[in-house]
Amino acid sequence: MHKRSYVLWTGPSGPVPPALCRGESVGSVGVRRRGVDGRVRSFEEIPHTGRNGWVNLLKFWREDRFRHLHKHMEKTFKELGPIYREHVGTQNTVNILLPGDISELFRSEGLHPQRMTLTAWATHREIRQHSKGVFLKNGKEWRSDRLLLNKEVMMASAVRRFLPLLNEVATDFCQMLIGRVEREGRGQGGRGGLTIDPSPDLFRFALEASCHVLYGERIGLFSASPSLESQKFIWAVERMLTTTLPLLFLPPRLLLLIGAPQWTQHAKAWDHIFSHAESRIQKGYQRLSSSREQGSSTATSRGQYPGVLGQLMEKGQLSLDLIKANLTELMAGGVDTTAVPLQFALFELGRNPDVQEEVRKQVKQSWAKAGGDPQVALQGAPLLKATIKEILSRLYPVGITVQRYPVRDIIIQNYHIPAGTAVQACLYPMGRSAEVFPDPLRFDPGRWASRGEEAGTSTEGAGFRSLAFGFGSRQCVGRRIAENEMQLLLMHVRMEFIYYDLETTYTLILQPRVPPRITFNKL
Ligand code: HEM
Numbered sequence: 001m002h003k004r005s006y007v008l009w010t011g012p013s014g015p016v017p018p019a020l021c022r023g024e025s026v027g028s029v030g031v032r033r034r035g036v037d038g039r040v041r042s043f044e045e046i047p048h049t050g051r052n053g054w055v056n057l058l059k060f061w062r063e064d065r066f067r068h069l070h071k072h073m074e075k076t077f078k079e080l081g082p083i084y085r086e087h088v089g090t091q092n093t094v095n096i097l098l099p100g101d102i103s104e105l106f107r108s109e110g111l112h113p114q115r116m117t118l119t120a121w122a123t124h125r126e127i128r129q130h131s132k133g134v135f136l137k138n139g140k141e142w143r144s145d146r147l148l149l150n151k152e153v154m155m156a157s158a159v160r161r162f163l164p165l166l167n168e169v170a171t172d173f174c175q176m177l178i179g180r181v182e183r184e185g186r187g188q189g190g191r192g193g194l195t196i197d198p199s200p201d202l203f204r205f206a207l208e209a210s211c212h213v214l215y216g217e218r219i220g221l222f223s224a225s226p227s228l229e230s231q232k233f234i235w236a237v238e239r240m241l242t243t244t245l246p247l248l249f250l251p252p253r254l255l256l257l258i259g260a261p262q263w264t265q266h267a268k269a270w271d272h273i274f275s276h277a278e279s280r281i282q283k284g285y286q287r288l289s290s291s292r293e294q295g296s297s298t299a300t301s302r303g304q305y306p307g308v309l310g311q312l313m314e315k316g317q318l319s320l321d322l323i324k325a326n327l328t329e330l331m332a333g334g335v336d337t338t339a340v341p342l343q344f345a346l347f348e349l350g351r352n353p354d355v356q357e358e359v360r361k362q363v364k365q366s367w368a369k370a371g372g373d374p375q376v377a378l379q380g381a382p383l384l385k386a387t388i389k390e391i392l393s394r395l396y397p398v399g400i401t402v403q404r405y406p407v408r409d410i411i412i413q414n415y416h417i418p419a420g421t422a423v424q425a426c427l428y429p430m431g432r433s434a435e436v437f438p439d440p441l442r443f444d445p446g447r448w449a450s451r452g453e454e455a456g457t458s459t460e461g462a463g464f465r466s467l468a469f470g471f472g473s474r475q476c477v478g479r480r481i482a483e484n485e486m487q488l489l490l491m492h493v494r495m496e497f498i499y500y501d502l503e504t505t506y507t508l509i510l511q512p513r514v515p516p517r518i519t520f521n522k523l
Helices: 026-030 053-062 065-080 099-107 119-127 139-153 156-184 199-215 228-247 252-257 261-293 307-315 320-333 336-351 353-370 374-379 382-395 427-431 479-492
Strands: 083-088 091-096 194-196 401-404 410-412 415-417 423-426 504-506 510-512 518-520
Touching: 053 065, 053 083, 065 083, 065 091, 065 228, 065 427, 065 504, 091 099, 099 410, 099 423, 119 228, 119 252, 119 261, 139 156, 139 307, 139 320, 156 194, 156 199, 156 307, 156 374, 156 479, 156 518, 199 228, 199 261, 199 307, 199 320, 199 336, 199 479, 228 261, 228 336, 252 261, 261 307, 261 320, 307 320, 336 353, 336 382, 336 479, 336 510, 336 518, 353 374, 353 382, 353 479, 374 479, 382 427, 382 479, 401 427, 423 427
Parallel strands: 091 423
Antiparallel strands: 083 091, 194 518, 401 423, 410 415, 504 510
16 A cells, blocks of 8 residues: 555635545445535646656555556555646546536537547657558547547447347357366366457457457358468567556657657557558458459459458548558457456356346347347347446446546536546546445446436436447547447356455556456356
8 A cells, every 4th residue: 555645635715534434434436515605616726646647657556556556546545535636747538437527528528529639649650651540540530530430340230230230259269168177177078168368359359349240251260270471460469558558657759758668668569560451451452443343243243241441442532541540550459459358258157147138038038039130139138238338338338437528617526627638537436435436336238227327326427428439429439349249248158256355556547457267167
C-alpha cells in the first residue's frame, strides 16, 4: 500500500475530515456536493491527485501504477469523491464515474466526438507516412470514413451478412476443443474433462474470426500446425498494446529523437501489424482484380459475402489507401479485445455453475426453436447477451475508461469544466461501485436480462451504465462483430472452474494477471 501525500481535498465548506478522504464512507462517492453559497465551483477547486505532472509520473513509475491504473482509479474515487483531476506527465484529465455525470459529458460531445489521442499510434502513422483510420482521425474526415464503415460492420444488414461466418468459426473452434477433450481429457473418452489455460486457443479463435469477417479468408488456425506468421501477428499486437501504456504520458517524438527502446519496440510492433495486414489486403485485391479482368461475376453478385475488404473494394467509395488504414486498425483492435473478455467470461461462468446452467438452458431452448439460424438463436437467449454485459460493462471492461472533450462548458458535481477539457468516464470503478450496482461483486447476468438496465440503486443516467463499447456515433465500430463472436463461442462450450480470485492487470486492456485454467467438458 502506498502512502498518499494528497489525502486532503477541499469540500464545499473547507477541508474534509481524513476519514472521508480515506474513503471509509464509501457511500460518499455518490454525494453531489453543492457550494455552501450555491455557486458553481471553479475547475481549480476540483479535488486532485497532485499538481505536478512529472512528480506524479515518477510516482506512477515507482509504484508500478500503470499496470494497476484501474485499481488506482477505484481507490482515488473512494478517497476524493466522485470527481477528481489527475495530471500525469503530459496528460491532464478530469475523472468521473457516476452514470448521471457521464450522461452530462456525452450530451456535450458534439457532431464529431473526440477521444484522447493515442499519440504514439498517431506518431507511428506520421513517421511511416501511413494514412490514419477512424481510430486516429477526427472531425469531418473521421465522420466520412466512419459512415462508410458503419454500413459494413455496424448496421443490421451487415450483421446478417457476417454472422454465418462467425458461426462457422465458433462451431469449428468447439469441434476442435471437443476433439481435444476426447483425446487428451481425463477418463475414458475424456469424460473427466480437460483442464487447460485456454488463452492461446482464444487468441487464435479471435484472429481466425477477424480474418474470416474482414478478409473473407479462413487461415487454418485450428489445425495441428497453425502458421507461425499468425502467431507472430498475435505477439506483435500484444507487444504494441503493452508498449503503448508508458508512452501515453510521454512525448513520443522526444523518445524517437533519443532512440528510446520503448519507442523502438512500439514502432517495430506496429510495422509488423501493418505488414501482416498489407499482405492480406494485397491477396484480396488480387482476387478481386483478377475476377474483374476475366469478366467473371464478383462474389457479391453471385450472392456470396466477400468479407468487409471485398465489400469496400467493390463499392469503391474509400480509396485503397484508406481501406488499408482502416482494415489494419480493425485487425489490431479485434483480437485481444475479444479473446481476453472470453477468458473472464469462461472464468465467471465456470465458477458460477448455477448461472452457467441457467444460461445453457435458455440457449438450448432457443437453438431448438431457431431452425439452425444462429441469429434467431442469439435473439432467443437474452441471458447470453446479459452475460457479456456483466463481464464487459461491469466487472472487466476491456478499456477501463471512455474519454471525451466536451464541445461546450459543462457543470459536473457542481464544478465548472471548460469546453475542450479531457474528461474520462471511468468504467472499472463504476462497474464495481455499490452506488451504481447493488451487490457489485456478484456475477449476476440476470440483473441486465430480467430487471433491465434500471437495476441500479439510482435511476439517474440509467442508460449510461453499460459503456464497454463507448457511446454514440463514436462508439466501437467493431461492436457487433465482437458481441456476436463472443456470444457464439459461449453458446457452444461447457466448462467448470476451480475457484480462486482472479487478479487483473492493465496493459492498455484489462486482463488476467495469470490466465485462468479452465476444465472443459463434453456437451
Ligand atoms: C469486446 C470487444 C471490444 C471492446 C470492449 C471494445 C471497446 C471499444 C471502445 C470503448 C472504443 C472507444 C469508443 C468511444 O470512444 O466511444 C472502441 C473503439 C474502436 N474499436 Fe473497439 N472494442 C472491442 C472490439 C473491437 C473489434 C472486434 C474491433 C474491430 C473489428 C474494434 C475496433 C475499434 C475501432 C476501429 C474503434 C475506433 C472507432 C472510432 O473512433 O470511430 N473493436 N472500442
